[in-house]
Amino acid sequence: MAKEVFMPKLSSTMSIGTLLQWFKEVGDYVEVGEPLFEIMTDKINIEVESYEEGTLLKKYAKVDEDVPVNAVIGYIGEKGEEVPEQPPVYSKEDVEDTGLETMSEKEELKNDQNLLKQGKIRATPAAKRVAAEHNIELSSIQGTGPEGRIQEQDVRDSFDQKRVLSTPLAGKIAMENNLDIGAIAGTGSRGKIVKSDVLTHMNIKESVDTVPEIWKLSGLRKVIAQKMTESVQTIPHVTLTSEVDMSNAVSLRRALLPTIEQQTGYRLSYTEIIMKAVSYALRLHPRLNASLVENEIIMNHDIHIGLAVALDDALIVPSVKQADTKGLAELTKTSKMLGEKARNNQLSPEEMSGSTFTISNLGMYAIDGFTPIINPPETAILGVGRIMDKPVIVNGEVAVRPMMVTSLSFDHRAIDGAPAAAFLTELKSLLEDPYRWLV
């Protein structure tokens, strides 16, 4: 009984195969494993071998015809056997019902196993042609097709690789130094890699690979590392930013600068003005002044503002106690003294602890906004950027105003977005209209 020749399904995505050529004519004797026809799928060209032995009785598919997978494209059987004039048509259901797909997959597997068993080099005709044209041994090429079948591109890639020419000496130096010779640019004739190319490459590599200086995390650095990691890993941070028109704050500072300097010997800076506004806003929005310890939100009554101070290779946060009760002169004095003590490593444990909200001011740098990390158990931190003249719209007109970005990170476990936003909005309005504090 004659056996059908099917269009094989070679991959799960293959639905149609284009018949490129028949290797046999009707009437030819075909052995199992002999290439019968070649198809092109969406991915590759491939030769299909016969799974049957016998005479090719019929060819339904013509060259360049697109044939659905599992469709019958011919018959193999006894010479003289009768086969249908037209290919049998299967409905989709039929195909599935008759289990043709499974059969095809089984055959595919069988085909692959045959290939492995034979240990033959499998290559597409195109690959064979290109290899022959360029006098390349197929056995030297690694195929990337199904089951390692060599495709035309593999052959082309291989002679691109073979173009990596190097002198014996260059090759040896590269090998002994574990260098990928293919990564080295050749300057010899026809791009041949010579000794000097390898040495140049090694020098470049060496300069890249210069052994870095290694510092072990220790002391304050280690504490900072642990605290930062803990904060970031345990606290769901959300950062809100808002741009503040600092015109009035600038005037305020200018007005008070001489007085405060005379009184305290310290110069009033924006940090203290912001600290004052923050303290005022925290009084109105106490949730932002809360601490979160284990499962408890502690509503701190006292407002102690932590002030991030940068040291040579560390960050320390002394706290300005009862900041809301202090005037700008006293805040200035306290902040400056704490800063000095921090830099001189003279802070008492008392001065370093107890803050309920932290301000981190990077305004002396070219920084606008950033995402500050909360200093636990606090639940919020304010990041302060630089004050910069920017064009803004005031009453429908473009005006130049000193603008400053404030970035508020809050602990979403303790506070939700709306109250945090309300706080930041309050702070913005307090900074834009500092006279409100006087009310």
Next chain:
Amino acid sequence: MDKFDVAVIGGGPGGYVAAARAAKSGFSVALIEARELGGTCLNRGCIPSKTMLKHAELIDQMKKARSYGITVNDISCSLPEMVQRKNKIVNQLRNGINGLLKQNNITFFHGYGVVQADKTIQIQLANETNYSIQSNHIILATGSKPFVPQIEGMNEVSFDTSDTIFDLKEIPSSLVIVGGGVIGLEIACVFHSLGSKVEIVEMAERILPSEDEATATFLAEQLEQKGILLHTGTKIIGLKKAKKTTVEIETKGERIQLQTERLLISAGRTPNLSGTEELPLEFTNGFIQVDQHMQTSIPGIYAIGDVIGGYQLAHVASHEGLQAVGHILGEKPASNIAVPRCVYTFPEIASVGMTEEQAKEAGYQVRIKKVDLTGNGKAIASGENQGFMKLIADKQYGEILGVVMVGAHVTEMISQATAFIHLEATVEEIETMIFPHPTASESLFETAAAWLGKGIHYN
């Protein structure tokens, strides 16, 4: 005024090669030569000496033939006929260069060119007329001339240099050669074979100071065995004219007087700067200073060959000429080209790359292997088994740093070593190559195999 892309001053092996390459690259080229085409090499150097050396070799072989069972009676030499043959050869080659110039449409000015800083060249032609040309690029290839040191009594006596020695009318009975460098030694071999009593006076402690010590020592032994007298570490005190020329020397604290029919001064060569006097050039040790592109301190003016110093060899001059044209064409300069060096004494010396001393100084982990020619079949059969091959290579990668060959025909064999170095082959590649047997050249295989500890006939 005629304008050219490239003008070359000097028609020696540096100049004419540069001119030919420039012309073949599509430039309009002028070549100016005051004397004969071919320069020192062809007219007063390489070619005349090789011609005379061939004559000398033949005499030596005929004498030696007796020990092979071949008796040659009545050997007689006619120096005028030898010189005539030499002149014929020189003429033939000169005509070849002339043809090359024509073939490449190079405008040849036979005259004396003086280069100006604005790149015009005033040429006083051989027929006394003056001519001016201008060129975008100028290559100075003016070469060198024999250096003659001031010696007391010099004006009293007549002496030869390599410029005149190959035109002697008769074979001198005796010849004192001042200078034991390459030129002096080759000429010593010629006249020794012709029957002159030859003595060499060298100021340095050994002959051939430019080559590897073992090589120089070996050659000294060979020359002394022949009967050439070597006075090394010897100062010339003065010259006197008596019946013969008296050369008073001081050697090892002792004053001796050498009596000689002829005196050859071969104490090195000095750059020929004529025609470049008007240029504000920079100099290094009296030689024109050039950069890696052979460009002088004046952009667009190049200098090549003996006039820039370094190895004063024809093939180096040619290579430098090609480098200069390459730069004009905008090509990248070739780097670290190994230069072969040949000495055509009996036996010959050929070397390439670094000497043992240079390789050690350069910081390589040097391993040396020397294999004698004494046991080489072809060399024994030819009665030419005096010599050795020496491989200087780096232990780490087997990089071939230098090769020295001493023996008959080694000047024809050194190019295989040069090829290995040029193509960056390592000792392993020499060892895996098949060398024909029997040849003297297979000694290089033996040397490489022995270097790798895999020697068949040598360890």
